[in-house]
Amino acid sequence: MSFKLATRLSFKKGIMDASPVLLEPIMNVEVTVPDQFMGDVMGDFNSRRGRIMGMEAHGKLQVVKAQAPLAEMFRYAIILRSMTSGEGTFSMEYSHYEEVPADIAKKVIAAHKKEDEEEE
Amino acid sequence: MGARQPENTRSFALCAHGGAGKTSLAEAMLFCNGQTTRMGVVQNGNTVSDFQSEEQKRQISISTSLLTLERKGKMLFALDAPGFADFTGEMSAAIRVADTAVILVSAVGGIEVQTSRAWEYAEHHNAPVTFYISKMDRENADFDKVLADIKDQFSPNALPVFLPIGSAEKLKGIVDVIKNKAYLYNLDGTGKFTEAEVPADMADAAAKAHEALVEAAVEMDDELMEKYLEGESISDQDFIRTLKKAIASKRIMPVLTGSATQNVGVHQMLDFITDYFPSPVDIGAIEAFDGDNKVEVLPDVNAPFSALCFKVMVDPYVGKLSFIRAYSGTLSSEGTNIYNVKKGDDERISSFKLMCGKDGKDVKEIIAGDIVAIPKLQSTKVGHTLATKGGAGYLFPHIEFPKPVYSVAVVAKTRADEDKMGNAISKTLEEDRSLTFEKNPETHDNVLSGMGDMHIDIVLSRMKERYGIELETKTPQVPYRETIRKTAEAQGKHKKQSGGHGQYGDVYIRYSPLERGAGFEFVDSIKGGAVPNNFIPAVERTSRVHGVRSFSRLPGCRFQSRIIFWKLSRS
Ligand SMILES: Nc1nc2c(ncn2[C@@H]2O[C@H](COP(=O)(O)OP(=O)(O)O)[C@@H](O)[C@H]2O)c(=O)[nH]1
Ligand SMILES: [Mg+2]
Numbered sequence A: 001m002s003f004k005l006a007t008r009l010s011f012k013k014g015i016m017d018a019s020p021v022l023l024e025p026i027m028n029v030e031v032t033v034p035d036q037f038m039g040d041v042m043g044d045f046n047s048r049r050g051r052i053m054g055m056e057a058h059g060k061l062q063v064v065k066a067q068a069p070l071a072e073m074f075r076y077a078i079i080l081r082s083m084t085s086g087e088g089t090f091s092m093e094y095s096h097y098e099e100v101p102a103d104i105a106k107k108v109i110a111a112h113k114k115e116d117e118e119e120e
Numbered sequence B: 001m002g003a004r005q006p007e008n009t010r011s012f013a014l015c016a017h018g019g020a021g022k023t024s025l026a027e028a029m030l031f032c033n034g035q036t037t038r039m040g041v042v043q044n045g046n047t048v049s050d051f052q053s054e055e056q057k058r059q060i061s062i063s064t065s066l067l068t069l070e071r072k073g074k075m076l077f078a079l080d081a082p083g084f085a086d087f088t089g090e091m092s093a094a095i096r097v098a099d100t101a102v103i104l105v106s107a108v109g110g111i112e113v114q115t116s117r118a119w120e121y122a123e124h125h126n127a128p129v130t131f132y133i134s135k136m137d138r139e140n141a142d143f144d145k146v147l148a149d150i151k152d153q154f155s156p157n158a159l160p161v162f163l164p165i166g167s168a169e170k171l172k173g174i175v176d177v178i179k180n181k182a183y184l185y186n187l188d189g190t191g192k193f194t195e196a197e198v199p200a201d202m203a204d205a206a207a208k209a210h211e212a213l214v215e216a217a218v219e220m221d222d223e224l225m226e227k228y229l230e231g232e233s234i235s236d237q238d239f240i241r242t243l244k245k246a247i248a249s250k251r252i253m254p255v256l257t258g259s260a261t262q263n264v265g266v267h268q269m270l271d272f273i274t275d276y277f278p279s280p281v282d283i284g285a286i287e288a289f290d291g292d293n294k295v296e297v298l299p300d301v302n303a304p305f306s307a308l309c310f311k312v313m314v315d316p317y318v319g320k321l322s323f324i325r326a327y328s329g330t331l332s333s334e335g336t337n338i339y340n341v342k343k344g345d346d347e348r349i350s351s352f353k354l355m356c357g358k359d360g361k362d363v364k365e366i367i368a369g370d371i372v373a374i375p376k377l378q379s380t381k382v383g384h385t386l387a388t389k390g391g392a393g394y395l396f397p398h399i400e401f402p403k404p405v406y407s408v409a410v411v412a413k414t415r416a417d418e419d420k421m422g423n424a425i426s427k428t429l430e431e432d433r434s435l436t437f438e439k440n441p442e443t444h445d446n447v448l449s450g451m452g453d454m455h456i457d458i459v460l461s462r463m464k465e466r467y468g469i470e471l472e473t474k475t476p477q478v479p480y481r482e483t484i485r486k487t488a489e490a491q492g493k494h495k496k497q498s499g500g501h502g503q504y505g506d507v508y509i510r511y512s513p514l515e516r517g518a519g520f521e522f523v524d525s526i527k528g529g530a531v532p533n534n535f536i537p538a539v540e541r542t543s544r545v546h547g548v549r550s551f552s553r554l555p556g557c558r559f560q561s562r563i564i565f566w567k568l569s570r571s
Helices: A002-017 A035-047 A076-083 A102-119 B022-032 B053-058 B085-097 B113-124 B143-153 B200-220 B222-229 B236-248 B266-276 B415-431 B453-467 B533-548
Strands: A020-034 A051-058 A061-069 A089-099 B009-015 B065-071 B074-080 B100-106 B129-134 B158-160 B162-165 B173-176 B181-185 B193-196 B253-257 B286-290 B293-297 B306-315 B319-328 B330-332 B337-340 B345-348 B352-356 B359-363 B365-367 B371-375 B385-387 B406-412 B436-439 B446-450 B471-474 B481-484 B488-498 B501-512 B521-524 B558-560 B562-569
Touching: A002 B488, A002 B501, A002 B533, A020 A035, A020 A076, A020 A102, A035 A051, A035 A061, A035 A076, A076 A089, B009 B022, B009 B085, B009 B113, B009 B266, B022 B065, B022 B074, B022 B266, B053 B453, B065 B266, B065 B371, B074 B266, B085 B113, B085 B306, B085 B453, B100 B113, B100 B143, B129 B143, B143 B158, B143 B253, B158 B200, B162 B200, B162 B253, B162 B266, B173 B266, B200 B222, B200 B236, B236 B266, B253 B266, B306 B415, B359 B371, B406 B415, B406 B453, B415 B436, B415 B453, B446 B453, B453 B471, B501 B533, B521 B533
Parallel strands: B009 B074, B009 B100, B065 B352, B100 B129, B129 B253, B158 B253, B481 B558, B521 B562
Antiparallel strands: A020 A061, A020 A089, A020 B481, A051 A061, B065 B074, B162 B173, B173 B181, B181 B193, B286 B293, B306 B319, B306 B385, B319 B371, B330 B365, B337 B345, B337 B385, B352 B359, B352 B371, B406 B446, B406 B471, B436 B446, B488 B501, B501 B562
8 A cells, every 4th residue: 555655656746747748649541522512622731730641633522631530520420511512532540649739738637636625 | 922023023222312202202103003092192201111100300301212013014112212312221221122212313303412422323333224313293393404404414325205384384295105005183182083185285395305214224235226326217016125124224313203192193103114114034143142152043933932131110110120122043932931030030931921011011022122021030130131041052242321420429318218228229229220328338338329410419319219218419529648858756755644544655656658659568677575465556557547537637548658666665
């Protein structure tokens, strides 16, 4: 018991001294849309902390490859459908973890803090 | 029924953008064929196809319905597939198992997103296509424009077989350019018509359309083609023979038209389907696999029986129904079992059902080409190949469903709901192949994924209705992790003097980052024998548990770094 508590005390201090950061899953996203929606789709990725990795033309369709945090992608099926009047489709898979920007990490942690205190 | 032959079978999938009129057309077909005494209306929730309460509530089709029509000694199997984007998997499966894709395009709305998707699926499955320009009775109906768009966007092989006489409130009927006859209707929904000569002002257009069909049809026969090019006339018999061939091989994609709700042209459409749609024999061999070997399966009634399950419906009253398309052989329901080639299970058949919406009529024997339902099969799932034990040993390619793109976390409302959740979800998954369910190991969320918000919404209300279970949805949690960017050391000392018993623990731990993806590592670097070993596991366990919830204290957040435990002292 005492060692358990001692270990926790060490953790609290040690980790804060070691520049802790939050990591979040980043997804590989592939969006297929008709030409005229390219601009909208790419602009939208900017607003969801995404980055465009490449583009390819497939006949009348354009395939946009991008990476974006999972946290920003939960409603993408609905957003893409309304942005392209249903013509766009996409697929998404996990790529890797990346550091969450500090300002966003702060918000995420604050949002969960309350819940956590209730639990303890 | 006598000895039925696959030559006398027609199957087709009605597919289109949601709202183009598929369900209404199916309803009119049943009525015209004398199988119903009254035409149901989608808005009134009393059509044969839309029998599920969610369909009636929302006035849209959600899952594929099977309708069986008997006409002039032929069996017609119609699949009314849902049109909305959330259910494209159902549409693709319907096109896969039907011999013809009937693509409806509204004369008012024209080509829409899901129309193009239906076209793509028909191309993908290499299915013969017939277009139907619907709703000719509606204001602003424009047959010519929609026909031009179909030719332009899909294929120049789209050639009109029916032409509308008038449009909107002036719709009078249709001209059949093969027969060169007009069929005149009263716009009263009764479907009563009279045959007449082609109206004088349409004679040119009808003759031109007829000529276009002849010109394309004769391409199917070199000799006939030469005759035609030399200006000889082509007999009706030759024309009809080659026309059928041209339709089966997609050289001609007939364009039909009419109005479903006003019941105009539906009789002629049924006759056209019966007379000209390809039978399973015209479609010919279907591909299957025996191990790595390709097998060609022919619709031969004397060959070993084989079929593909393309839909499973779980109804709380009827129980489970497995929908199958037979590709070869003959199977009787008396005293036979059906063998699931994929699972190796032998299952008893109670009956075969010729379906019409939710109602089934028992039939003793099925043959290659039939589309029927079998009640109460246990292990058979969508995509499984069925045969008889020791018979056909091949497998049909699996039915592909689109991957889910929209996820929610579901939470049971009450303890009772939680107990029922597993069962309700597994039953729902069996029916709906574009749905997945998974417990996220990090966030512990129960994640339900589907094709869109409407899909998930329907799934949840159906579960509530059928299994009495209420689930709330939340945005899934992100499985965050944490790491540190530099090395730090920290001592942790716990000391408590309570009563006679003293508690004391003093540890020194070094925290250092690992490379990306390397996870968590606990290193015990205490020199052997310096401290009693039995304290070390306590430190390690706490490190791991604490590591999971450290600085951010986010649920399920895994901490990734190296923890070097290097000193421990005890008084
Ligand atoms: N005026 C008119 N309305 C139609 C016709 N066919 C369907 N509708 C209406 O269009 C709407 C959608 O029809 P429905 O059959 O459910 O289309 P589905 O989604 O393709 O099955 C309903 O309100 C129908 O009453 C038609 O031929 N004429
Ligand atoms: Mg419908």
